[in-house]
Amino acid sequence: MNNVELLAPAGSMESLYAAVNNGADAVYLGGDKFSARAYASNFDKENIEKAINYAHSYDVKVYVTINILLKEEEVYEALEYAKFLYSIGVDALIIQDIGLFKLIKEEVEGYELHASTQMTIHNGEAAAFYKNAGFHRVVLSRELSLKEIEYISKDLNIETEIFVHGALCVSYSGQCLMSSMIGGRSGNRGRCAQACRLPYKLVSDKSEKKYEGYLLSPKDISTYDMLKDLLSTGTSSLKVEGRMKKPEYVAGVVSEYRKNIDAINANRTIDTKKGTTKLLKLFNREGFSQAFFYKNTGRDMMAYNMPKNSGIGIGKVEKNLIKLTEPISKGDGIRYNDKGFVISKILVGDTEVQEAKAGDVVKILPKPYKNNDILFKTSDVKLNDELALTYRNPYEKKIELEAEIIFKVNEPLIIKSIYNDKEYKVKGEIVQTALKQPITKEKIETNILKNSDNQFKFSKVSYEVYEEGFLPLSSINAARREILNQIYEEKINKYKRRIIKPFNNRIRKERVIGEKEYYYIVRKKSQLNTVLNYNVNNVIIDMFTKGQDAIDIKDIKELGIKNFYLKLPNIIKNEFVSVCSIIDELLPDIKGLYTGNVGIINKYNGKTKIIGDYKINIMNSKTMEFYGDYLDVPLISLELNRKELKETCKKYKGNIGYTIYGKTELMVNEYCVIGSTAGGKTCSSACNKACERDNFVLIDRMNEAFTVITDKYCRTHLYNSVPLCLIKEKEDLYNIGINKFIVEFTDEDGDQCENILNWINKNIEIKLNCTKGHYKRGVE
Numbered sequence: 118m119n120n121v122e123l124l125a126p127a128g129s130m131e132s133l134y135a136a137v138n139n140g141a142d143a144v145y146l147g148g149d150k151f152s153a154r155a156y157a158s159n160f161d162k163e164n165i166e167k168a169i170n171y172a173h174s175y176d177v178k179v180y181v182t183i184n185i186l187l188k189e190e191e192v193y194e195a196l197e198y199a200k201f202l203y204s205i206g207v208d209a210l211i212i213q214d215i216g217l218f219k220l221i222k223e224e225v226e227g228y229e230l231h232a233s234t235q236m237t238i239h240n241g242e243a244a245a246f247y248k249n250a251g252f253h254r255v256v257l258s259r260e261l262s263l264k265e266i267e268y269i270s271k272d273l274n275i276e277t278e279i280f281v282h283g284a285l286c287v288s289y290s291g292q293c294l295m296s297s298m299i300g301g302r303s304g305n306r307g308r309c310a311q312a313c314r315l316p317y318k319l320v321s322d323k324s325e326k327k328y329e330g331y332l333l334s335p336k337d338i339s340t341y342d343m344l345k346d347l348l349s350t351g352t353s354s355l356k357v358e359g360r361m362k363k364p365e366y367v368a369g370v371v372s373e374y375r376k377n378i379d380a381i382n383a384n385r386t387i388d389t390k391k392g393t394t395k396l397l398k399l400f401n402r403e404g405f406s407q408a409f410f411y412k413n414t415g416r417d418m419m420a421y422n423m424p425k426n427s428g429i430g431i432g433k434v435e436k437n438l439i440k441l442t443e444p445i446s447k448g449d450g451i452r453y454n455d456k457g458f459v460i461s462k463i464l465v466g467d468t469e470v471q472e473a474k475a476g477d478v479v480k481i482l483p484k485p486y487k488n489n490d491i492l493f494k495t496s497d498v499k500l501n502d503e504l505a506l507t508y509r510n511p512y513e514k515k516i517e518l519e520a521e522i523i524f525k526v527n528e529p530l531i532i533k534s535i536y537n538d539k540e541y542k543v544k545g546e547i548v549q550t551a552l553k554q555p556i557t558k559e560k561i562e563t564n565i566l567k568n569s570d571n572q573f574k575f576s577k578v579s580y581e582v583y584e585e586g587f588l589p590l591s592s593i594n595a596a597r598r599e600i601l602n603q604i605y606e607e608k609i610n611k612y613k614r615r616i617i618k619p620f621n622n623r624i625r626k627e628r629v630i631g632e633k634e635y636y637y638i639v640r641k642k643s644q645l646n647t648v649l650n651y652n653v654n655n656v657i658i659d660m661f662t663k664g665q666d667a668i669d670i671k672d673i674k675e676l677g678i679k680n681f682y683l684k685l686p687n688i689i690k691n692e693f694v695s696v697c698s699i700i701d702e703l704l705p706d707i708k709g710l711y712t713g714n715v716g717i718i719n720k721y722n723g724k725t726k727i728i729g730d731y732k733i734n735i736m737n738s739k740t741m742e743f744y745g746d747y748l749d750v751p752l753i754s755l756e757l758n759r760k761e762l763k764e765t766c767k768k769y770k771g772n773i774g775y776t777i778y779g780k781t782e783l784m785v786n787e788y789c790v791i792g793s794t795a796g797g798k799t800c801s802s803a804c805n806k807a808c809e810r811d812n813f814v815l816i817d818r819m820n821e822a823f824t825v826i827t828d829k830y831c832r833t834h835l836y837n838s839v840p841l842c843l844i845k846e847k848e849d850l851y852n853i854g855i856n857k858f859i860v861e862f863t864d865e866d867g868d869q870c871e872n873i874l875n876w877i878n879k880n881i882e883i884k885l886n887c888t889k890g891h892y893k894r895g896v897e
Contacts, residue, residue, distance in 0.1 A: 119348045119382055121355055124180070124278065125371045128159070128360035133168050135368035135508035136177075140375030143178035145211060147360065148202075151183040151195050152307055166205045170609040174572045175514065178208040184233040186305045186736040186754065187214045189764045196220045203228055206612030209253065213291065213305070216739030222251050226619040229253045231278065235291040235305065237732075240693050242716030244269045244277070254278055254353065258289055259338070260409045260787040263350055265690060270351035281340040281347065282370055282396070283358025285408055285418075287313045287333045288784035288835075289688060292732055294755070295783040298837055298888075303756055303896040305734060313784075314424035315818060319794050319825070321811040328794035330421035332815070335788065339396055339405035342389045344377050347410070362400065368504040369399045394429070398497045403427050409787055413831075415798030418788065428452050428493035434486055438478050443494060445481070446472040450496030453486040457495060472499070512569075517576040518604070520565050520597075526550055526586040530593065532565070532600050534575070541604055545596030548586040555585035564593045573601045628745055628771035633851055635877060636728070638684055638711070638779070638861040639870075640826075641666040647870040649678070651878075657711045657728075657859075659684040661696075663808055663827045670699060679706040687713035687732050688785055692830050709749065722747045728857075731755050731776060732785075738768035750774045750857045755781060755841070758895030759853070766854030773854055777843040778873055779861025780824060780836035781890065789833045790815065791825060804831070812864070824864050836863050842887035844876050 125136035127146040136144045146168060147159045160168055165181070172179045181202050187195050195217050199210060209229035212218050213236055221228050231254040232238055232247045239258040247255055254276040257266060261279070270277045286293065296310040297303035313333040320327050338358075340347055347355065355378075357370050373392045380387045397404070402425070406418035420427070431451070432439040445451075449460045462482040463470050473479045486492060507513060523531035530545035562578045575597070639645045640659035645668055648656050658681050660668045673681075683703060689696050693716060700710065700721065709726030712718065713733045721727060729748040735741050736754045744751045752774040753765065766773055789798065791813050796804035807813075814822040821838040828834065840863075843850065847858060860877065862870050875881040 119378075121348055121378065122178075122278075122353060123371065123374055123378060124354045124356040125367055126283075126357055126360040126362065127168070127367070128362065129364065130160075130164065130168065131364040131508050132360075132362070132367045133171065134511045135364040135504070136371050137172060137175050138507045138511075138514045139368050139372040141177060141371050143180060143208070143354070144172055145180040145182055145356075145360075147182045148198065150198060151185055151187070151191070162201065165202070169206050169612070171511065173206065173609050173612050174605055175516070179206075180209045180211050180231060181207050182211045182233070183217060184211050184213040184235050185307045186303075186734055186756070187217055188757070188761055189737045189768065192216050192220065192737045192739055196224060199228070200225060200616055203616060204614055206609070206614065208612075211256065213734075214736070214740060215743045216737045216741075218250075218252070219739050219743045222619070223621055224616075224618055226617040231256060233291075234258060234280070237289050237291040237688075238715075239289070239688060240265075240690055240714075240716040241269050241273050242693065242719045243714070244275045245273055246715055246719035248275050256280075256356070259285055260289060260688075261690070262412070263346055263410050266347075266352055267350040270353070276353045277351075278354035278356050279347070279350075279352050280338060280358055280408075281344075281355040282374065283337055283362075285335040285338050285406070287335050287788055288786050291734060292687065292785045293783065294781060295835070297756055297896055298781055298783055298890065301891075301894060301896055305736075305756065306896055308897055312817075318816040319790060319813055320816060320822075321795065321807075321813045323811045324795075326795075331424045332419070332421060332790050332794065333784075333786075334402065334420045334424040336402045336404055336406040336418055336420045337400065338408045339393070339401075340407060340410065341373060341377060341393055341396060343407060343410065344374070345381050348378075348381060364508050365501045365504040366399050368507045369395060369500070372504075372507070395500070397429050398494070398500055400426050401428070412800075413787060413789075413798075414800040415789070415796075415802075415804070416793040417800040419793065423455075426452075426495050428495035431492050431494050434488050434490045434492065437484070437488065438480055439492060440478050441473055441475050444472065444474045445479070445494060446497070446499050448498035449494050451481065452493040452495045453490045456485065458483055458485055459496075512572055514572070515568075515574040516572050517574055518601075519577040519579070520575045520600075522561065522565070522578060522580050523582045524548055524561065524580065524584060524586065524588075525582050526584045530588055530596055532596050533581075534600060534604070536604050537608075541600055541607075543596050543600040543603060545599075546588060546592040548584070548588050551585055551587040553587075556587050556590075558583055560590075561593060564590055565597055567594070567597070569598065569601050571601060571605055573604055575601075630770065631772055631856065633856050633858075635858045635860060636682065636711075636774075637874075638859065640668060640684075640863065642668055642672060643867040644862045644865060644870050645672075647867040648874070649676075651871070651874050653874070655682065655708070657682040657684045660699075661686050661828050661830070663829055664812070665809070670703075673703075680708050682709050682711045682726075682728065683707050685710055685712040685714055685717055686828055686830070686832070687730060688787075688830075688832055689714050689716060690830075718747050726750075728752070728774060732782065736765070738765050741765070741769045741771070741773070745769070745771050752776065752857075752859065753855070756891050756896045759846075759849075759892055761895060762850070762855070762892075763853040769854070772857055774857035774859055775843075775850060775855045776841060776859040776861060777847050777850065778840060778877075779859070780838075780840045780863045782834055782836055783823065784833070784835040786833040786835070789827060789831055790835075791827060791833065792831060826863065837888070840885070840887050841890045842885055843889065843892055844873075845882075846889075846892065847877070 125141035127133035234256040302308040402420035464480040636655040713730030728750040731752040792798040792804035795807035798804040808827040824836040
């Protein structure tokens with residue numbers, strides 16, 4: 118039997134009840150601070166303790182999310198909050214900020230910590246790195262295949278958690294700065310504005326054809342009909358996304374996955390078609406996808422036409438009537454095109470009915486729709502009412518116990534029960550001599566077997582002693598309540614803990630602070646020629662980009678270039694070995710590596726100099742200290758303002774890097790927007806490699822054009838429409854503690870590169886359409 122955990126979202130107390138009553142093994146939820154779903158209901162301190170106690174009474178684990186990046190002034194507050202959670206019995210924390218992780222490991226012995234999907238763990242080397250650092254479990258990126266999950270889970274023996282149902286981010290989680298840079302709402306801070314769910318146009322230099330739609334909006338994942346394959350990977354936890362969803366959604370998804378998991382474990386078959394239909398009714402975006410578990414299916418995994426709940430089709434309007442393909446009820450939500458309404462009346466002929474079945478020809482009111490419109494049901498009132506029954510009573514699910522009674526005249530009533538191999542006993546009032554009619558066994562049993570107002574219920578009663586006597590029913594009820602409360606209190610109190618500080622004798626790496634330096638990143642031959650002619654000291658070469666002017670390893674060899682830094686992709690999956698072979702080939706001739714890929718950092722730590730990309734997400738000095746043991750130059754986050762940069766830098770002793778020029782990478786996507794549109798990639802069609810023949814930009818509603826670049830592994834990198842430029846501020850940045858300055862060229866030509874070089878090195882300022890990024894404003 119596979120003891121995989123079914124992990125459910127709990128964005129509210131009602132969703133928690135829904136998860137527990139429908140079979141979740143564990144739930145994850147957020148507090149009212151430091152959560153990646155800042156707009157969910159979440160839990161204050163009082164309610165989070167109630168939630169933990171409730172879940173634990175059913176043997177359901179609770180994981181609390183502190184899965185955002187923390188600023189310098191927040192990290193110790195978050196530590197105190199983590200200590201509070203530990204003391205009230207939380208089973209584990211899900212963490213993104215490695216500085217908080219570092220503090221917790223130093224301050225609290227035995228705290229179970231899970232590495233959030235926001236940490237972008239997508240290869241075995243990175244998973245092993247974080248396990249060895251002290252994480253109990255890693256939540257893998259949603260872009261991994263079944264084989265990759267199996268390798269990490271089984272071959273490397275690492276406890277993993279994977280998302281199996283719900284919304285799919287188009288970007289690798291933790292690598293998206295789009296919402297942050299466009300509108301100041303950072304996904305790394307739990308405030309994503311979902312820019313990926315907006316309409317875009319993809320245009321190219323050479324073709325007049327435009328591709329329009331919700332080009333960055335993926336369908337939701339559903340693995341419901343592939344669970345057997347998922348279970349075979351050896352993953353420890355199957356995670357349902359949805360802390361922003363209603364409790365009916367949680368109830369429906371959890372109940373279906375519970376039934377299917379149990380059926381697989383018992384070698385039974387169930388009607389997965391029926392289950393899938395139910396899941397579609399709850400929420401879908403033009404159907405479901407299986408993400409990347411089997412392969413990259415291109416546009417087939419995207420919802421280009423509808424970024425919200427698309428519902429399920431119920432029929433086409435013909436002559437103002439609809440022949441139903443699905444049953445409907447009064448109160449159902451209906452969508453047509455991008456508008457919607459709630460059914461107020463259903464007519465079959467001239468007869469008004471409360472509901473109609475598939476095959477019926479009906480007229481639905483109100484009637485804002487027109488002939489030839491296709492109608493979709495987006496809310497099923499009957500299904501929602503049925504699911505609501507599972508959470509309206511928090512104690513619908515009962516833990517059954519057996520009671521043994523001693524009912525002896527002139528002695529106290531005694532109720533005994535064994536739970537988890539321990540005997541519990543309470544003494545009630547003295548049993549009286551019956552002056553009239555004695556209370557019968559049956560009457561006592563009826564009161565003992567009553568439904569309680571908590572999780573426990575007696576389902577069987579036996580008597581060690583019974584003598585005819587009398588006791589008021591209220592006394593019997595009081596004794597029953599007392600023993601059930603005793604069992605409950607002892608059960609939840611065993612999770613409460615005292616904080617013990619661990620012994621720590623780790624020797625920290627000695628850091629040497631170097632002089633002020635500039636580093637220039639190039640990815641095109643024209644850019645490379647310009648910086649070489651300028652005779653700069655530190656060139657960082659990206660030879661993993663596609664394009665007509667892209668740099669390749671053979672160009673490096675032909676030019677005889679040495680003493681440069683090799684820029685590596687931040688995402689490296691099944692090509693990890695081949696990338697390492699390139700590094701190994703060049704290692705004798707290079708200065709070092711520039712990367713945000715923790716797997717590469719883990720493998721090459723101590724073998725060469727390593728500069729850590731800003732996508733490692735360093736927002737506080739504690740995170741800088743952690744990565745400073747592995748990086749020669751850690752780059753600090755671009756989401757901090759000047760004041761926050763200053764506060765962070767002054768508390769760290771070592772080299773600090775920062776980008777002063779370049780288009781910020783907003784997303785890195787396994788899905789390729791070029792390949793899935795201009796390239797024609799689908800589940801059954803290969804990409805025609807349009808990216809190698811043309812240059813593309815993605816244009817938003819405000820007519821801003823975002824540069825789209827693909828790498829040699831067919832991932833898409835989306836860059837800001839204008840470059841960040843802090844060249845004027847470089848001396849100020851140096852004075853607050855930054856000594857390594859990064860200049861990143863993306864789509865600039867040689868002349869544009871030379872202009873920037875002249876500005877930095879000769880102070881020849883140019884007019885430039887640019888942004889200061891978060892240097893002045895910062896993020897919430």
